[in-house]
Amino acid sequence: MKKLLLLGDEAIAKAALDAGLSGMYAYPGTPSTEIMEYIQSSEDSSDHKVHREWSSNEKTAIEAALGMSYAGKRAMVAMKHVGLNVAADGFINSAITGVNGGLIIVSADDPSMHSSQNEQDSRFYGKFAFVPCFEPSNQQEAYDMVFDAFEISEKYKSPVLFRITTRLAHSRASVNLRPGLPQKELSLPVDPLQFVLLPAIARGKYKSLLSSYESLRYDSLISKYNNFKDGNKRDLGIITCGIAYNYFLENVGDSIDNFPVLKITAYPFPKDLIKHITGRCKEILILEEGAPVLEEALRGILDDGIKIYGRLDGTVPRDGELNPAIVAKAIGLPLSYGQAVPSLVKMRPPSFCNGCGHADMFNSLIDAIKPYGSGHVFSDIGCYTLAALPPYNIINSCVDMGASVTMAIGASDAGLFPSVAVIGDSTFTHSGMTGLLDAVVKNSSVTIIISDNSTTGMTGGQKSQATGRIQQICKGIGVNPDHLRSIVPLRKNHSENVCTLKEEFEYKGVSVVIASRECIQTATRRKRSGNSMNNSIS
Amino acid sequence: MKNDIILAGVGGQGILSIAASIGLAAVANDLFLKQSEVHGMSQRGGDVQSHLRLSDKPVSSDLIPYGKADLIISVEPMESLRYLPWLSDKGWLVTNSNPFINIPDYPSLAEILKEIKKIKNHIIIDADVIAKESGSARSGNIVILGAASPFIDMPFTSLENAVRKLFGSKGDHIVDTNLKALNAGRECSIGLRI
Numbered sequence: 214m215k216k217l218l219l220l221g222d223e224a225i226a227k228a229a230l231d232a233g234l235s236g237m238y239a240y241p242g243t244p245s246t247e248i249m250e251y252i253q254s255s256e257d258s259s260d261h262k263v264h265r266e267w268s269s270n271e272k273t274a275i276e277a278a279l280g281m282s283y284a285g286k287r288a289m290v291a292m293k294h295v296g297l298n299v300a301a302d303g304f305i306n307s308a309i310t311g312v313n314g315g316l317i318i319v320s321a322d323d324p325s326m327h328s329s330q331n332e333q334d335s336r337f338y339g340k341f342a343f344v345p346c347f348e349p350s351n352q353q354e355a356y357d358m359v360f361d362a363f364e365i366s367e368k369y370k371s372p373v374l375f376r377i378t379t380r381l382a383h384s385r386a387s388v389n390l391r392p393g394l395p396q397k398e399l400s401l402p403v404d405p406l407q408f409v410l411l412p413a414i415a416r417g418k419y420k421s422l423l424s425s426y427e428s429l430r431y432d433s434l435i436s437k438y439n440n441f442k443d444g445n446k447r448d449l450g451i452i453t454c455g456i457a458y459n460y461f462l463e464n465v466g467d468s469i470d471n472f473p474v475l476k477i478t479a480y481p482f483p484k485d486l487i488k489h490i491t492g493r494c495k496e497i498l499i500l501e502e503g504a505p506v507l508e509e510a511l512r513g514i515l516d517d518g519i520k521i522y523g524r525l526d527g528t529v530p531r532d533g534e535l536n537p538a539i540v541a542k543a544i545g546l547p548l549s550y551g552q553a554v555p556s557l558v559k560m561r562p563p564s565f566c567n568g569c570g571h572a573d574m575f576n577s578l579i580d581a582i583k584p585y586g587s588g589h590v591f592s593d594i595g596c597y598t599l600a601a602l603p604p605y606n607i608i609n610s611c612v613d614m615g616a617s618v619t620m621a622i623g624a625s626d627a628g629l630f631p632s633v634a635v636i637g638d639s640t641f642t643h644s645g646m647t648g649l650l651d652a653v654v655k656n657s658s659v660t661i662i663i664s665d666n667s668t669t670g671m672t673g674g675q676k677s678q679a680t681g682r683i684q685q686i687c688k689g690i691g692v693n694p695d696h697l698r699s700i701v702p703l704r705k706n707h708s709e710n711v712c713t714l715k716e717e718f719e720y721k722g723v724s725v726v727i728a729s730r731e732c733i734q735t736a737t738r739r740k741r742s743g744n745s746m747n748n749s750i751s
Numbered sequence: 752m753k754n755d756i757i758l759a760g761v762g763g764q765g766i767l768s769i770a771a772s773i774g775l776a777a778v779a780n781d782l783f784l785k786q787s788e789v790h791g792m793s794q795r796g797g798d799v800q801s802h803l804r805l806s807d808k809p810v811s812s813d814l815i816p817y818g819k820a821d822l823i824i825s826v827e828p829m830e831s832l833r834y835l836p837w838l839s840d841k842g843w844l845v846t847n848s849n850p851f852i853n854i855p856d857y858p859s860l861a862e863i864l865k866e867i868k869k870i871k872n873h874i875i876i877d878a879d880v881i882a883k884e885s886g887s888a889r890s891g892n893i894v895i896l897g898a899a900s901p902f903i904d905m906p907f908t909s910l911e912n913a914v915r916k917l918f919g920s921k922g923d924h925i926v927d928t929n930l931k932a933l934n935a936g937r938e939c940s941i942g943l944r945i
Contacts, residue, residue, distance in 0.1 A: 218778050220788070243790055327789070384787040384813040385770075387778060456813070463812035537816035549818035551838040555866045557858040558832050561761065563797035564853060596795060673790070 215390045221381035224352045224388050225291075225319060226251035228359030233394040235286035235314070236264040238274035240643065241672035242293030243328035244382035245321035249291060250675070261396060267669075269678045270614070270643040271296035275303040275318065282316040282372075283408060285400035287363055291319040294333050299614065299644070301338070304372070308342040309418050310408045311370035314397050315363035319375040321382050324503050325534035328671075330594065330611065332532065334504035336454075339374040339480055343426040345435060346374040346480040348455035352386040354478060358438065360391065365434040369425055378502050380534065381456050430481040438479035441486050443493075444472040449544075450494030452477065452487070454507055457500035460540040482507060491519050498543060499523035502535050562602060570730030571597040574664050574702035574710075575605050578635070581714035582607070585631060591624070593617040593645070595637035596671045597664050608635060615644025621659045622652050631660055631718035638665040638679035646686060652723045653691040660717045661725045663687075664702075666732035674735040687725050696724035703730065752782070752904050753808075755815045757834045758801040759825040761851045765892035766826060768917065770801045772896055773903065775913035777805045780905050785810040796853050798830055805905075824899040826878065826892050827851045828863045835870075844870045845899040845940065847878040847891060874898055874940050881935045887925075890932040897936025901944065907937065 219227060226248045229237065237258075239249040252258050252265045264281070268274035271292040281288035292300060297320045304318060320335035339346030347362055349355035355377065362373040406414055429435055444450075450473040453461050458476050462469060475490045477483065491497055491511075497519055499508045508523040522528035528543050529535070541548055565572040575597070582589055592598060592608035593616065600608045610620055617634035618641075625632035636645045641663050652659050663683055669675040679686070687697050698717060700710045710728075717724035756773070760766040770786050777784040787802040804810045817836050823844045825831030831846035838844065846867060850860050867873055878894040885894070893914065900910055914933055918926045 216778070218774055218784070246790070380787060380813050383790050384785055385774060386785050386810075387783070459811045459813065463816065536814050537812050541816070549816070550836050551818045551820070551840075551842070552835040552870075554835055555832050557862055557866065558829055559854055559856050559858060561796075561798040561830075561854055563762065563795040566763075566795060599795070671795070 216387050217390060218385055219352055219356075219388045220247055220383055220385050221349070221352050221355050221377055222247035222321070222383070223251045224356040225359055225375065225377070226255070227388070227390070228356040229289045229317070230255060230257040230261075230263065231391055231393045232360045232363050233287050233396045234263055234289055235396045236278060236281040236288045237291070238268050238278045238288065239291040240268055240271050240274055240296060241669045241675045242296050242321070243672055244323055244379040245291045245293045245296070245319060246672045246675065247382070248319060257393070267676055267678065271300035272303055275300040275307070278316055279303060279307050279310075279312070282312040282314040283402060284314065286314040286397045288314060289317045289319065291321070293329065294320055294322040294335050295330060295613070296320070297335055297338055304338065305342045306410060307372045308344045309410060309415055309422055311418070312366055312372055313370070313400070313402045313407070315366035316372040317359065317362050317366065317375050318372055319377065322376060322378045322503055324378055327379055330613065332503070334506055335374065335376045336480060336506045337504065339376070342374070343422050344371050344374050345369070345429050346376055347438065348376045348478050348480070349381065350456050350458045350476070350478055351381070352384070352388050355381065356388045356390070361434045365432065368434070369429065371425070376455070378456060378534070380502075426481060430483060435479045435481075436483060439475070439477050439483040439486055441475045441489055442473070444470060444474065446471045447473065447493055448495050450475070450490045450497045451544075452490065452497060452499045452507065454478070454501040456502050457535055457540070460535050460537050461500055461544070463537050464541045464544060464546055477507070482510065487511070494519075496520040496522065498528065500529065500535065500540060500543065563599060564602075565596065565599055566733050568733040569596070570666055570702045570728065570732070571600070571664050573704055573707070573730070574662065574728040575600045575607055577702065577707055577710035577714060578633075578662065579605065579607050580707075581711045581718065582631075582633065585718070589629065589631055589633050591617040591620040591632070591634045593634075593636040593640045595640055597635060597637055600635075614640055615648055618645045618648030618659075618661055619651065621661065622648065622655070622657045625658050630658065632658065633718070634659060634661045636661065636663055637670070638663060638667065638683060639669040639677040641683065642677070642679040642686070646690065649687065649692070649723070649725070650690050656722050658721045659723055660714070660720075661723070662714075663725060663727045665727055665729040667729070668732045668735045670732045670734065674732060674738065683727050687727075692723055692725050696720055696722065698724070698726045700726060700728050701730055702728045752806060754805040754822065754904055755820045756803040756805070756822045756824060756903070757815060757820045757837050758803060759823060759830040759834055760799055760827050761830060761853070762796050762799045764826045764851065766799060766801055769824060769892050769896045770803055772893075772910060772913040772917055773803055773805070775916055776905050776909040779909050779912060782807060782905070783810050785813050787813045798833060800834060822899060822902050824895060826895050828860065828867060828875070829858065832863065832866055838870070841872070843872040843874065843902045845874040845895065845902065847895055848875050849877065849879045849891075874943050876936065876939050876943070878936065881939060882932055885931040885935050886928040887932065890929050893929045893932040894936035897933040898940035900933070900937045901941055
């Protein structure tokens with residue numbers, strides 16, 4: 214049997230290719246990015262002509278994947294957890310239309326916010342949309358589950374949510390591979406109205422969605438991933454969801470025989486198994502990576518049943534990622550520590566790279582905005598968010614993709630002058646363009662700086678949909694060409710750039726300043742490999 | 752057999768190449784392996800770590816529990832100290848002596864080295880100088896891997912093969928300088944241990 218050393222992300226990607234994937238759709242986002250990257254660089258993809266271009270955002274990605282599914286082929290879409298908020302409209306409604314070819318939506322959650330604005334648990338979305346959800350506990354399960362997820366998707370005509378967390382996404386282990394399956398042939402849905410959610414049609418489809426969700430939990434493709442193991446003692450029963458099982462096993466080792474354990478890695482919740490373990494134990498400890506999804510369900514509002522320990526009573530911290538120490542404490546095992554960190558060790562937060570164009574742009578912005586005082590700069594999500602930290606301390610917001618533009622509009626409406634937005638090129642085409650259209654239509658008094666490094670930088674330099682198109686997009690949206698300015702953020706252009714920014718701050722209408730300089734990371738890589746810009750992916 | 756290893760450094764210093772080399776060697780030796788990496792925002796000049804777990808039995812947790820690491824491999828001296836809560840009593844700390852200073856309040860190097868020397872089992876080497884002598888200033892990370900190799904329970908030849916495989920696509924010259932760096936780091940470390 215062939216074995217590969219794969220990240221959790223890569224195991225999912227490889228499994229999708231081996232399961233006959235025809236189209237992969239995604240927008241980069243930590244910790245999900247490596248799924249698409251694996252598929253783009255895999256020989257399997259080029260051999261079998263798998264579609265694998267980045268999408269403008271998660272919503273366009275999920276809709277394209279649904280179109281691939283409409284045409285009868287297997288499709289996968291991957292995003293970070295907050296991307297599922299962007300894609301939620303398509304996601305929720307795809308559950309009601311149902312699918313034709315198998316469709317898997319991978320949502321990579323980031324508990325502890327290693328590289329995110331929030332921590333949210335995608336399993337809520339599974340229940341919300343009434344779709345089956347898989348939550349593998351290790352790389353091998355992640356690989357194997359993809360095959361079953363496609364099968365169950367086609368069997369129930371339902372999209373399948375595939376929930377992973379940072380630790381699995383970015384941890385490598387050896388994975389045994391299966392023989393590859395061929396891609397599906399093009400075949401249209403039998404019912405030509407399957408994807409037409411007119412109210413009269415949608416009502417009927419929603420009823421059948423509700424009833425099929427109930428029968429899902431008893432399907433062997435789901436139930437084989439939920440397993441109960443009895444223990445010698447009946448005092449404390451353990452229920453683990455997803456990766457939490459590993460931390461439990463790490464701590465108890467061979468003495469696992471002392472505990473009745475229910476390991477859950479597929480949803481809807483296995484009601485019968487939960488009744489079984491709660492019926493035979495005095496107390497239950499629930500270990501979940503993420504939100505207390507099962508714990509809340511089990512306690513209910515009344516919380517007057519069996520004694521439950523978990524995140525809601527403080528046995529496990531309410532927020533943040535699990536680790537071996539947290540789980541040891543929860544099961545009452547002694548903790549061992551090495552030595553304390555010496556007090557001289559200082560924090561080392563992330564910072565702009567040497568030679569970063571964002572940094573030079575911010576230096577000009579700082580000087581240009583100085584006369585107006587602080588509190589005028591809305592920003593967005595990308596490397597440039599680091600300008601919130603010293604020594605820059607210049608941006609006042611980072612909320613969600615594209616919010617810099619629209620928050621600047623609202624603040625300007627309220628009377629803030631000047632009202633400035635700083636947004637990256639890839640973030641601009643993800644969700645900034647529609648906000649710019651609002652500004653143009655209203656003739657808001659805003660200055661929008663598009664800090665264009667010709668890549669999606671923070672996630673490691675993926676192709677940006679904006680590259681070479683920003684000028685035209687802004688013109689097309691209707692920005693007055695006299696106030697569509699371009700600067701090159703280099704130290705030698707500092708005073709000139711300060712002047713340009715000051716002029717545009719004073720303009721009482723929409724102005725856009727495009728600050729273009731290639732990301733130093735991608736530029737360095739390109740020079741080393743001798744490639745021309747942005748042709749690394751065919 | 753069990754080796755729990757923490758790799759430490761600053762984003763961009765090449766700890767993932769060290770991890771990949773040990774990973775390839777572990778697969779060649781039919782060991783079980785889990786290796787957790789840091790991607791995303793911290794890679795921009797922030798502190799980064801990787802947990803690498805090798806065993807002849809299946810590995811459960813992707814993260815090493817506190818007090819259980821057998822080895823800390825660090826390409827930067829201050830970063831080597833950040834993970835002491837993970838180091839076991841008998842564990843070894845192998846670090847580069849060259850600081851990477853990208854913060855205004857970086858402590859004095861003498862004080863850092865004093866703290867490192869308080870650890871019972873430590874190896875401090877100037878990986879940058881050894882890397883230059885081996886023909887490539889950029890292979891300091893592989894020098895450090897070499898210096899840590901006596902504490903990794905796998906045949907050294909399997910690490911050499913891993914380096915060959917990892918850098919193979921970059922041509923014979925790069926492979927040779929990295930093998931030189933690996934061996935020089937190992938020799939220096941063995942010399943210091945005696």
